[in-house]
Amino acid sequence: MVVAAPSSGSGKTTVATGLMAALRERGLRVSPHKVGPDYIDPGYHALATGRPGRNLDPWLVGEERVAPLFLHGAAGCDVAVVEGVMGLFDGKGDTDLASTAHVARLLEAPVVLVVDAARQSRSVAAVAHGFATFDPRVRVGGVVLNRVGSDRHEELCRAALEAAGVPVLGAIRRDDAVATPSRHLGLVPAAEREGEAVAAVERLA
Known part of the structure; x- marks a missing residue:
């Protein structure tokens, strides 16, 4: 994948x-x-x-x-x-x-699309749908929601993606313990x- x-x-x-x-x-x-x-x-x-x-x-x-x-x-x-x-x-x-x-x-x-869900909810579906349909030769198998803030936030994102026909494979909460430093x-x-x-x-x- x-x-x-x-x-x-x-x-x-x-x-x-x-x-x-x-x-x-x-x-x-x-x-x-x-x-x-x-x-x-x-x-x-x-x-x-x-x-x-x-x-x-x-x-x-x-x-x-x-x-x-x-x-x-x-x-x-x-x-x-x-x-x-x-x-x-x-x-x-x-x-x-x-x-x-x-x-x-x-x-x-197949492609697993990682979408940063911070500071948005239903809009993640528009982003994911656009990427899933942009090139029919590229098969987007589903989405992983990253930086989800709460149960309610996850519910809103999942509902929007479900309505757009894009499977949600998982969701990851914001967690400073897994942050990788950059330069x-x-x-x-x-x-x-x-x-x-x-x-x-x-x-x-």
């Missing part, structure tokens, strides 16, 4: 890493992947899965090599989780080349956080 979002900062790394760790805790062999050349997120993926995080980048290797590299990395695993980059359809220039959507199409993999190049690498990073991954699971 591909974990994507409408934009950066929506919680892709949080959800992807937590999902990887939770699946591993269930006894599954999880293959972690990341769209693009990023090396920081795969460090968290490796903590969560016990396997090296692998990059999938059509811009660097050509789209014809993405699926073979994915299959090589996922050999012997039960499930593969691919964390996207930026917004789902954001690619090179005014195209979706090397975007998360591009990789999802190449792998024919100008992105997240602070897991190796620089040592025990703190391990504790965060366990909390995410």
Whole structure:
């Protein structure tokens, strides 16, 4: 599955890493992947899965090599989780080349859309519906609501998404214990956080 979002900062790394760790805790062999050349997120993926995080980048290797590299990395695993980059359809220039959507199409993999629900309720359905219908070649399997504030907030979001025909796969409350610090190049690498990073991954699971 591909974990994507409408934009950066929506919680892709949080959800992807937590999902990887939770699946591993269930006894599954999880293959972690990341769209693009990023090396920081795969460090968290490796903590969560016990396997090296692998990059999938059509811009660097050509789209014809993405699926073979994915299959090589996922050999012997039960499930593969691919964390996207930026917004789902954001690619090179005014195209979706090397975007998360591009990789999802190449792998024919379903997309889990992470939507930051903070400061909105019914509007999450408009966002999710737009992303689910924008490109019929990209299959959005459902939504994970992130940064939900309360039971009532979750009920409003779920009702709106249900009415829009977009499945809700789960909801995550705001939790400072799982926040991952950032700096100008992105997240602070897991190796620089040592025990703190391990504790965060366990909390995410």
